[in-house]
Amino acid sequence: MSTPLGELARANGLHLHDAASPAEQARLMADFVLEALARALHERGHASLAVSGGRSPAAFFKRLNESELDWEEVTLTLADERWVPQDDPESNAGLVQRSMPNVFARAHWVPLYRGLDPHKDAAAVSTDIERLLPLDVLVLGVGADGHTASLFPVGDHLLENLRSDAPALCQAVPAADQRLPRLTLTGAVLQRARVRLLQVNGGEKQAVVARAFNAEPREMPVAAFLQPPMDIFYAPNHEEPHEPG
C-alpha cells in the first residue's frame, strides 16, 4: 500500500514497512532487529541494542522474547528513561523486564536510571555507553509533539543534543508540567547507530511523522532522524477488519 508517509520516506531515501495491524508490525520489527543483531554477532561476536519505552513497543518486545538469539552476547539498553526506579509503573526498564523477561535475564543490561541524581546518572551512563559505540541497532518511537527518545521540542540545548557530536552521550532532562525528570541518549549515540528503526502507531503519529519531514528539528526533534539509516515501521492502532471471504 502506498501512503503519503511511504512517498515521503522514499523521497528521503528511507523505507516504510507498512503493516496491516500492530501484531504484524511487531513481527516485522522483531524479524528486522533479530536479523541485524545476528549479523552483528556473526561479524563481531557481540551486538548492542537500544530500545524505546512508551505504550507502542510491548508487542514487539514479546516477539523478541520468543526468539532464539544468543542473547548472552547482546548488550541491551534504552534510548530514554523516566528518572524513576525500575519498579515504578513509569519505568521503561520495568516495561522491558516485564515484556521480555527471557531477554532481560540473558542479555547484558545497561540501565539509564542509577538512583544517584539525574546528572550523575547521565554521566555514569555516558561512561558505560562509550565502549558500545556505534550501537548496532536503535529502535526509536515518536510522541504526538514530535519528540523522540526524550528529546523534546524547544528543550534546553536541544539542537546541540540532536547532533552526532553532542557534548555528552546521555543527558538529564528536567521535569516539566506533568513530565517526570528523564534521562536521554543524545545524537552522539542515536545519530551514529548502524541500524535505526522508527515505530509509528496510528493515524495521529503517522501525521506527526509526515509533518516532521518538512519541519525544523527544533520544532519536531524526530525530524533530525528522518535520514538514512532509518526504516519506519507503521501500523494502525487497531486490527484491520478481515476481507469478507
Ligand SMILES: O=C1O[C@H](COP(=O)(O)O)[C@@H](O)[C@H](O)[C@H]1O
Ligand atoms: O515518552 C515517550 O514517548 C515516546 C512514544 O511513546 P508512546 O507511548 O506513544 O509509544 C517513546 O518513544 C519514548 O521512549 C518515551 O519516553
